[in-house]
Amino acid sequence: MPSIDLSHSTDPSPVLRAMQIGQHVLFGTLLLLGAIRGAQTDHAGWVITGAILLALWYVAGIWIARRWPTITGAAVWLGVLALGWLLLIFLSVDFSWVVFAIFLLCLHLLPTRAAVPLIALLTAVVIVVQVTQAPNNVAAQILGPIFGAAVAIGFGLAYSRLTSESHARQQLVNELMQVQDDLLHTSDELAGAQRQAGVLAERARLAREIHDTLAQGFSSVLLLSRAGIAQADDLTERRLFTQIETTARDNLEEARRVVHALAPAALDDAPLVAALTRLVDRLGEQTGIEGAVNVAGTPVPLRSVSEVALLRVAQSALANVRQHSAARRVGVTLTYDSDAVVLDIVDDGRGFDAANEERAPSPTAGSGFGLRAMRERLVALGGTFDVESAPGDGTAVAARIPLHVATSEEHT
Numbered sequence: 001m002p003s004i005d006l007s008h009s010t011d012p013s014p015v016l017r018a019m020q021i022g023q024h025v026l027f028g029t030l031l032l033l034g035a036i037r038g039a040q041t042d043h044a045g046w047v048i049t050g051a052i053l054l055a056l057w058y059v060a061g062i063w064i065a066r067r068w069p070t071i072t073g074a075a076v077w078l079g080v081l082a083l084g085w086l087l088l089i090f091l092s093v094d095f096s097w098v099v100f101a102i103f104l105l106c107l108h109l110l111p112t113r114a115a116v117p118l119i120a121l122l123t124a125v126v127i128v129v130q131v132t133q134a135p136n137n138v139a140a141q142i143l144g145p146i147f148g149a150a151v152a153i154g155f156g157l158a159y160s161r162l163t164s165e166s167h168a169r170q171q172l173v174n175e176l177m178q179v180q181d182d183l184l185h186t187s188d189e190l191a192g193a194q195r196q197a198g199v200l201a202e203r204a205r206l207a208r209e210i211h212d213t214l215a216q217g218f219s220s221v222l223l224l225s226r227a228g229i230a231q232a233d234d235l236t237e238r239r240l241f242t243q244i245e246t247t248a249r250d251n252l253e254e255a256r257r258v259v260h261a262l263a264p265a266a267l268d269d270a271p272l273v274a275a276l277t278r279l280v281d282r283l284g285e286q287t288g289i290e291g292a293v294n295v296a297g298t299p300v301p302l303r304s305v306s307e308v309a310l311l312r313v314a315q316s317a318l319a320n321v322r323q324h325s326a327a328r329r330v331g332v333t334l335t336y337d338s339d340a341v342v343l344d345i346v347d348d349g350r351g352f353d354a355a356n357e358e359r360a361p362s363p364t365a366g367s368g369f370g371l372r373a374m375r376e377r378l379v380a381l382g383g384t385f386d387v388e389s390a391p392g393d394g395t396a397v398a399a400r401i402p403l404h405v406a407t408s409e410e411h412t
Contacts, residue, residue: 027101038092107156297336325349
């Protein structure tokens with residue numbers, strides 16, 4: 001044991017506390033009995049004085065444990081205690097049994113490999129003193145100390161085991177408390193992220209609705225008004241069609257501005273690659289996960305709805321990397337093939353059973369719901385979504401949109 005542990009600054013279990021108190025009581029009781037019997041000898045004055053000094057030195061161990069909490073401090077204190085006891089035993093053999101309490105202290109304060117040889121030495125000293133000073137029953141005087149040493153070693157080892165288990169439990173409790181605090185903090189962050197994701201999803205939905213209804217309608221009115229102008233014979237009719245054209249064009253521009261305002265903020269004034277780079281950089285800053293964005297093939301302009309879909313897949317996949325994967329690295333690759341644009345996201349995390357996750361009848365605590373949402377978004381655009389993962393092998397996500405869908409002109 002690396003330090004003197006008489007005061008115990010941490011709160012031990014009730015069993016350990018009782019054993020500690022019992023150890024102190026045992027030492028005091030044996031010392032008192034030795035002093036009472038030793039006081040009946042010719043060296044009564046020296047015996048009582050020595051017993052008092054030894055008791056004071058024992059109590060001083062609490063102060064020493066606080067000021068010198070090292071193995072060296074423990075060895076010095078225990079060495080002085082053993083030396084004081086050795087002087088007392090030569091004054092009166094009645095102090096022999098105090099050695100049992102010293103045995104326990106040896107096992108409590110010192111490493112086992114140092115405590116056991118010291119106990120053997122003290123046992124030999126007791127046997128020699130008893131046999132030479134009061135040879136009444138030599139067999140008992142030899143076997144008694146040996147039996148006491150064996151019991152003390154067993155008791156001391158059990159005490160050390162309980163102490164280690166108590167410290168391990170306390171450490172586990174501390175770790176669980178830290179995990180609980182981290183979970184609460186993460187829960188707050190996740191709730192905020194989910195609220196933000198909901199807001200962005202609703203903005204994107206409204207943008208699609210406006211694009212597919214109002215903007216398309218104004219485009220149709222604009223085309224019809226131009227056709228009417230070309231075919232009108234009367235000046236009044238031409239003027240009326242011109243007013244219709246102007247009104248439709250103005251409202252079409254307003255609809256386009258609304259759609260642009262509702263598009264994801266990550267794509268404002270930036271292409272898809274720049275938005276993906278920001279996502280990966282932010283993930284690295286917040287979690288320490290190393291990331292890289294690569295572009296393969298020749299980039300081509302994509303429809304905003306295609307860029308939004310790919311960006312949403314990246315956001316959801318990187319959120320899974322952050323929350324579930326325990327990954328060290330993640331790679332994002334945007335590939336422009338001759339027939340499709342493909343977004344691949346690969347991490348080296350713990351992975352999961354992708355087949356079971358997606359077959360689950362309801363979302364689990366993992367990423368099943370997110371996988372379904374990503375697939376539904378891609379399927380709605382005529383694309384595909386694939387996941388490859390296995391426990392311990394990381395995860396690979398691939399989102400594919402046919403090029404003719406991703407790049408076709410919007411009729412707005």
